[in-house]
Amino acid sequence: MVGAMANSTQQQVDQAYGFLTTVDSPSHGLFGGYLIVDLEGRPLEFHCTAPVRVSRAQQILYGATLHGHLHGRQIGGTLLAEGGVVPRLVLTDQEPLLQARPHTQLPLALVTASQGAEQAGPTAHAGFSLGSLTVVPHATDRADETVLREHLEGLIQAVDLNEPFERIRAAIEEAQRH
Amino acid sequence: MATPDTPAPGAVQRVQSWRATEVVLPTTGILSRMVCQLPTPAALRLPIGVSRPTATTVPLLEARPAVERFLFSGQAAAAPPSRPPVRPRIAAPSLPAEASADAADPALRRRTRIAPPRDVVKRSERFFFLLQPDLETILETSRLEFPRQPFPFQFDGMAFLVPRHAAVLADEMGLGKSMQAISSLRLLIRSGEARRVLVVCPKGLVSNWARELADWAPELVVAVIEGDQRRRQWQWSLPEVPVKLANYEVVVRDRDLVAELGLEFDLVVLDEAQRIKNRDSQTSQSVRALRRGRSWALTGTPVENSADDIVGLFEFVAPGHLNDRMSPRELGAAAADHVLRRTKDKVLKDMPPRLNRDERIELTAEQRETYRRAEEEGVLRLAGLGQQATIQHVFELVLRLKQICNFDTATGESAKLDRLEAELEEIHASGKKSLVFSQWVATLGRLRERLSRFGAIEYHGGMSTIARDDCLRRFKNDSQHGVLLLSYGAGAVGLNLQFSQYVFLFDRWWNPAVEDQAINRAHRIGAAGAVTVTRYLSVDTIEERIDEVLRSKRDLSDTILSQAEPPAASGLTAEEIFALFRLSPPRRAAA
Known part of the structure; x- marks a missing residue:
């Protein structure tokens, strides 16, 4: 359930939110970044992975399961296990990262630019709209959609939900330069 | 099949001896025997089995990548972790965005990033700046309101000043240097990064600064240092006043008093800072004697007459960073890290001609x-x-x-x-x-x-x-x-x-x-x-x-x-x- 997954070693901070994304660097590999912010968008924690390189052979062997494994388990699962502060939910801007959900107890949702109903597939879950964005919770968390929405309505008073991903990307780009 | 050790039947009668590399044959006449050298036979190997194929192991993506962890809890926006005092160099400010600010929708408004100063080298400190919200969000969530909506370039000026310990804001006159400085020091005070700020300006501008401070930072208590010595001593000593305002003459006159009182400022702002270009002047020496964490200089004319002017200015801002031996090009390169200058024609396209x-x-x-x-x-x-x-x-x-x-x-x-x-x-x-x-x-x-x-x-x-x-x-x-x-x-x-x-x-x-x-x-x-x-x-x-x-x-x-x-x-x-x-x-x- 939402907000009820803190283990004994994790710190409870009222109204923290997680943002999870990856940056694919042609020269280094795939970086993962996980930013936890407070209700005003200020950073509380940041975690980033060393780059993961995937060989051609691995691409062939993993086939269609590669993205899910790489993003969901390798990077997403690893990063979400690192947080000291327990966010109310974690947002990602990359669909493959939703596959981190089986590896964490944190609710996870995808943020996308709003699209018309006609663009959504007939079986796709539409999620809910917040301003110009659409939030699609992972299937596991759909039952908590109303609660998630309430949480995010507080956050979007100060923070554009796409903006923290820019910060993560900037930090990872910085990490590649230094 | 004949072998060196076992000659074929019939051949034995003519061959005297048979070794692996020669054959000895019996002869008649002069020679009793003839030895013929045989070439070394080429080895003929016949495969008797298939060698094992080389095994190629494709590692599965099981090992989890290493993770770096950065914690920022409880830190103020303007305070990077373990920030050493003074002497930073300055990164180029973020470029102004095209869109104008729109306070109503966070997704639509302009975002001014606080870039880490160039001399901040620790990754955790650079991340601290990069991971902050944009300046507009920080201002809004800090409940800091402005009497008038600042121009985008003024937000850039704040983003330049706030993270820097040594800065020269050298905008052309009329672009609002004082407003940018006030808003920046206001942010530092709000974040707890500054508790004692001293603003020094020409005598004729003290009342002007007092008005500007009341206008742009109405919540800040300001003490104007003036009057006789007894009164000034009391004013200098006021502990709960975050901003003190003094003219240059007062700072010169009270140099020893300030030292005796052991006053230390988190930030000293000099307005019309070209006044200290002469390093030997009492004014320059007095402001340089102020104990301070941050040094900001505001001037529309960092170079009035000669290159020495900016060297003198930097003796306050970042002592020793510039020197007389530098060529104008070297001065420019070294100062560029500390100086932000905009001109009206560049930032105010729609300003009246x-x-x-x-x-x-x-x-x-x-x-x-x-x-x-x-x-x-x-x-x-x-x-x-x-x-x-x-x-x-x-x-x-x-x-x-x-x-x-x-x-x-x-x-x-x-x-x-x-x-x-x-x-x-x-x-x-x-x-x-x-x-x-x-x-x-x-x-x-x-x-x-x-x-x-x-x-x-x-x-x-x-x-x-x-x-x-x-x-x-x-x-x-x-x-x-x-x-x-x-x-x-x-x-x-x-x-x-x-x-x-x-x-x-x-x-x-x-x-x-x-x-x-x-x-x-x-x-x-x-x-x-x-x-x-x-x-x-x-x-x-x-x-x-x-x-x-x-x-x-x-x-x-x-x-x-x-x-x-x-x-x-x-x-x-x-x-x-x-x-x-x-x-x-x-x-x-x-x-």
């Missing part, structure tokens, strides 16, 4: 005669002094001639004033306001008498602060007062007179930067329309000759700030001053 008019005035016949006599007598006197002539002697003559260009000392005639009066007729009739600058307070007095029908009032350093404030208030609010007469010394800096649309430089100052400052009292943010600047030059006089020299100086500031090579002439040298009268300086003066 500034129209420059150089009006060449023919002296009246009487003025011309008085001028001719004075010049001839002066030059003869200088020539007669020979090696005893000093720059001071030349200056005296220059001033004498400039005064005659203003008013004939014999008759009181003034071709300039005649022209000015005629122009003011039309301006006053249209309800517009004018600023008139002169080098001399005495000239202002004569102008006031003659221009009384336009409600001309004076503003100069000889007036009390209260009288000057009252003067500004009347000029701004009373339509009867259409002309403000200002001295360059008191009126060229810090005043916001953007409701004036005409500026007259009745006589010329020695330094083009000071003239620009004067002009920018009117041509600044908030200007209602085009600002017309009229510079009077008396034809065929010392004024024209000085103007030629000033033109060659005008580019020096841009040269250093743009890291280009300097022009040949960087200031009024002794040679140039003597050359005004076609004289050569004595050797010691030239040195």
Whole structure:
């Protein structure tokens, strides 16, 4: 359930939110970044992975399961296990990262630019709209959609939900330069 | 099949011996036997089995990547973790975004990023800045409101100042340096990064700064350090006042007192910081003696006369970062990390234009005669002094001639004033306001008498602060007062007179930067329309000759700030001053 997954070693901070994304660097590999912010968008924690390189052979062997494994388990699962502060939910801007959900107890949702109903597939879950964005919770968390929405309505008073991903990307780009 | 060890049947009878490499055959005649060497037989290997294939192991993506962890809990936006005091270098500010701010929708508004200063090298500290929300969000969530919506470039200025311990905000006059500094120090105080701030400004601007602080940071308590020593000591000692405001003279006078009290400031802001360009001056030494964490300098003219100016400025901002041995290009490169300079034409595309008019005035016949006599007598006197002539002697003559260009000392005639009066007729009739600058307070007095029908009032350093404030208030609010007469010394800096649309430089100052400052009292943010600047030059006089020299100086500031090579002439040298009268300086003066 939402907000009820803190283990004994994790710190409870009222109204923290997680943002999870990856940056694919042609020269280094795939970086993962996980930013936890407070209700005003200020950073509380940041975690980033060393780059993961995937060989051609691995691409062939993993086939269609590669993205899910790489993003969901390798990077997403690893990063979400690192947080000291327990966010109310974690947002990602990359669909493959939703596959981190089986590896964490944190609710996870995808943020996308709003699209018309006609663009959504007939079986796709539409999620809910917040301003110009659409939030699609992972299937596991759909039952908590109303609660998630309430949480995010507080956050979007100060923070554009796409903006923290820019910060993560900037930090990872910085990490590649230094 | 025959083998070396087992000859084939039949062959044995003829072959005497058989080894692996030779065959011995029996013969008849001379030779009893013949030995024939056989070539080494090539080995013939026949495969008896298949070798094992090389095993290639494709590692599965099981090992979890290493994770770096950065914690920011409880830290203020302006305070990077473990930030060492002073001496940072500065990263280029973020570029202004195209979109304007839209406070209603976070997704649509402009985002100004606080970039980490360049000398912040620890990854955790750089991440601290990079992971902060944009400045607009920080301001909004801090509940810091502005009386007016800042321009995008002003947000950039704040993003430049807030993370820096050593900064020169060198915007062109009129772009709101004080507002940017106030908003930035306000953020530092709100975040807890600064608790004791000292603002130092020229005496004539103290009340102006007090107003600006009340306007842009109304929640901050400000103590103006003034009065007798006992009162000042009490004011310096006030513990719960976050912002103290003092003029340069007070800082010089109370240098020992401040040291005795053990005062230390988290931030010291110098306004009109070009005042400390002379490193040997008491003013420079006194402000440099202030114990401080951050050093910000505000000046529209970081380079007034020579490259030494900016070296002097940096002795306060970042001691030792620049030195006299650096070439202008090296100075520019080193200073670029610490200096943010914007000009109106770059950041305010829609700002009303500034129209420059150089009006060449023919002296009246009487003025011309008085001028001719004075010049001839002066030059003869200088020539007669020979090696005893000093720059001071030349200056005296220059001033004498400039005064005659203003008013004939014999008759009181003034071709300039005649022209000015005629122009003011039309301006006053249209309800517009004018600023008139002169080098001399005495000239202002004569102008006031003659221009009384336009409600001309004076503003100069000889007036009390209260009288000057009252003067500004009347000029701004009373339509009867259409002309403000200002001295360059008191009126060229810090005043916001953007409701004036005409500026007259009745006589010329020695330094083009000071003239620009004067002009920018009117041509600044908030200007209602085009600002017309009229510079009077008396034809065929010392004024024209000085103007030629000033033109060659005008580019020096841009040269250093743009890291280009300097022009040949960087200031009024002794040679140039003597050359005004076609004289050569004595050797010691030239040195």
